[in-house]
Amino acid sequence: MPKGRKPPAPKRQQLLVEGKNDQHVIWALCEQHQVPETFSVEVPQEENPQEENIEESAETTQGIEVLLRGLSARLKEPNLQTLGIVVDADQNLLARWDAVRNRLRDSGYQNIPGSPPAEGWVYAPPELPRVGVWLMPNNQLPGMLEDFVAHLIPSDDTLYPKAQTIVQEIELAGLNRYTSVHRPKALIHTWLAWQKTPGMPMGQAITARVLSYNSPIAIAFVRWLNYLYQF
Incomplete structure (x- = not known):
């Protein structure tokens, strides 16, 4: 200041x-x-x-x-x-x-x-x-917060189940570098990375009606x- x-x-x-x-x-x-x-x-x-x-x-x-x-x-x-x-x-x-x-x-x-x-x-x-x-x-x-945002994903969305599967697969293989506490962050940002505008912030995704x-x-x-x- x-x-x-x-x-x-x-x-x-x-x-x-x-x-x-x-x-x-x-x-x-x-x-x-x-x-x-x-x-x-x-x-x-x-x-x-x-x-x-x-x-x-x-x-x-x-x-x-x-x-x-x-x-x-x-x-x-x-x-x-x-x-x-x-x-x-x-x-x-x-x-x-x-x-x-x-x-x-x-x-x-x-x-x-x-x-x-x-x-x-x-x-x-x-x-x-x-x-x-x-x-x-x-x-x-x-x-x-990321759990809250996951509930904003439309119920008929077809990408979210695939994001869940991918996250689960890398965890079972021991490839994840995040802790289990941060799993919701990894999941929502994986899903956001697959949108028309990849990786948009969560607030922007609400504004864009994603x-x-x-x-x-x-x-x-x-x-x-x-x-x-x-x-």
Whole structure:
């Protein structure tokens, strides 16, 4: 930031996500569903990343741990009205829910359920910012953004089963260089590599209607957004 220039004022309504892919997928869904642009979609960042290692440090300067560490300060922003949180459930949905719930409790939020509701969680205490939490993919299963996006593939698509077969074959042969945790990433990006525009980003694939923005999981997510931000 140029010397002497003040940082932009925080938005009154914010949605926190783990990374740029989440950000672009949500922007694309909001555009397709004509969600009013009354909130910002933000990727929390650690300050002062090492510029010379910016690509290598991306995972350590953003992501779930960075988001959680900054949550208390974010909730104390004086003009904050509504804060949404979208994070991956990863391998243990309840552990991820507890991690978010504990941070919210530390910030004064009570009456948080022991497990996430299927429709996403929204809470509006009288003297604190309104909050909402969505665990990717659907608040009920372990997984990540890429699992959510896989549900946007049209049900009659003929390439996705072939992508599943290819991924399974290379895993059985021990040729995969990714860990089992990242299998959903390998699968969705294999499928995207076979489209008319090979390798398009997930958000762009929604905009191009390669992925269906009207699938049940997308409609449920947008319904949660609308309720959280009171549209």
